Amino acid sequence: MLDIKAIRNNPQAVSQQLARRGFSFDVEAFQALDARRKQADMDSQNLLSERKNASKKIGQLVGQGLSVDDAKAQVNETLEKISAQLDTLTEQARTVQAEIEALLLEVPNIPADDVPDGASESDNVELARWGTPPAFDFPARDHVEIGEALQQLDATTAGKIAGSRFTVMYGPLARLHRALIQFMLNLHTGEHGYCEINVPYIVNRESLRGTGQLPKFEADLFKLRADADYYLIPTAEVPVTNVARDRIYEDVELGPEGIHYACHSPCFRSEAGSYGRDTRGMIRQHQFEKVELVQLVRPNQSATALESLTHHAERVLQLLELPYRKVVLCSGDIGFSACKTYDLEVWLPAQDTYREISSCSNFGDFQARRMQARWRNPATGKPELLHTVNGSGLAVGRTLVAILENYQQADGSVAVPSALAPYMGGLATL
Structure with missing residues (x-):
């Protein structure tokens, strides 16, 4: 939520800033x-x-x-x-x-000054590329073809159990999925110093309002009961960030660089209005899993925190040797609550393009104002709003898709990335 005092002081300036993202205030x-x-x-x-x-x-x-x-x-x-x-x-x-x-x-966040102007994702700015897309001497198959041929990915049975946009995984593929989760958590809690946190997968309306999913995006959520405000989480960002709701942290509790949480969770999204090729396979599902990174920091630390958190997500892709690119989202494409966002897009050979695998955002004090998440500034002795930063480190299903497609072999097998070997019990291929 924007600062109402800032709006009262100069509503025209706020309106002009919001117009950058195509919002008419x-x-x-x-x-x-x-x-x-x-x-x-x-x-x-x-x-x-x-x-x-x-x-x-x-x-x-x-x-x-x-x-x-x-x-x-x-x-x-x-x-x-x-x-x-x-x-x-x-x-x-x-x-x-x-x-x-x-x-x-209903009013979105104001884009940061260094966010490029633009109307849609076509105006996003590529900042860097890492790795070289594989060159196959055979036609690249997509992850669904690969998984079904191995008899380890099954959308038909999932459809019988639940409906469309679900999958069942068997054997080595299910193990690879689990290995990715453990690998990501170990990396972020070990090398990157995050505190692992386990949270409820069901949240109330106030929590969703605090991080900006409600009231605007209710159609994208799974509500559990008509007579109670309980929802399945669309991302671990919601429960993890709400740990700070209605709380005042003493400065010493934040440590030198703020509080950093890493959380694995399932995520549930109705994907209202999503159609086309992404409804096939594991790109856009109603249920998927992520390892989410959340940082609660002092206001003067959030710009640096976004850079470091994004690097932590990139590190996963680098260790898995998956080619990707980093883009900064333009003002017309950033999410409702974000003031600046980097997307990491992994190379998918079957689509011959890069696709989003992580979105890392700085929210400034936008979420903190909605949640009343604060810290006590030792210089003034008064509570002030925190800044929140988060991103996927990474989306597990899409990482699995990228491995299946980038590590596919001519005989239909899939090589296991060397970084995951310790988690696969000696299995070198699927």
Whole structure:
């Protein structure tokens, strides 16, 4: 959520910044609501002053010849009218405040100054490439063909069990999937110093609101019950970041570089409106798994934290020797809550292109304001909003897809990346 004080101080500037990402901020609607709120506050203050003065009139009325009882009765009648008016104004102010909050909850974050301008993903800027795409002397097969030929990937049975956009994995492929999770967690907790965290896979509405999934993206979520606000998590970002909700961290708790969490979890997304080739296989599923990286940092650390977290995600791809490229998203393509995002895109031979495998974002204080996640600045002794940074380190299913396609052999087998050998019990190929 944006800082309402910043909007009040210069709504036109905020509107111009949001226009960079194609969002039209209705300045007049905001100012009209804020004027109603301000008027309700002023009217309430005036009535409170009247009530205070009315309480002093008993003595004056007695001095004018009224009995004490009559004076009290007259003053009490005035106080009752003022109280009724105050109740009405309080309800009006509450209604207006709720309308302002509802408006602001639909407003996305402001892009960072160094985010390139653009309208869509075609305007994203490539920053670097790593590795060389494999050159096969046979036609490249996609991961579905490979997995089905090995009889280790099965969408038909998954469809019988659950429906479309699910898969069943067997034998070595299932083990490779598990190996990837352990490899990623060991790398991030060992080499990169993250604290492993295990969280609920079910969250409440407040948690989803805190990280920005609600109210805007409810259609993409799986709600569990109509009579209760419980949802399956779309990403571990939601429960892990909400660890900090309604909390004030002392500076010493943050350590020199903030708090870093690594979390493996399943993720559940309805993928409303997603069609085409990505519905086949493991690219875009209703259920998938990720190892998520989350950092809670001081405001002056978030830009550096984004760079380091992105490097940590890149390190997975480098150790697995998977060719990829790094792009910075333009202002029209960054996510709702992000102020800056890097995407890592892995090479998929069957598609002859790079596809997203990790999205790493700096959210500034946008999520922290919604969650009231704060730290106590030792320089002032006062609580201030944290900054949050997160990214996939990596999406496990898409990493598996990349391995199947980049490590495929002419005989239909798939070589196991050397980095995963310790996790595969001596198995060199699928």
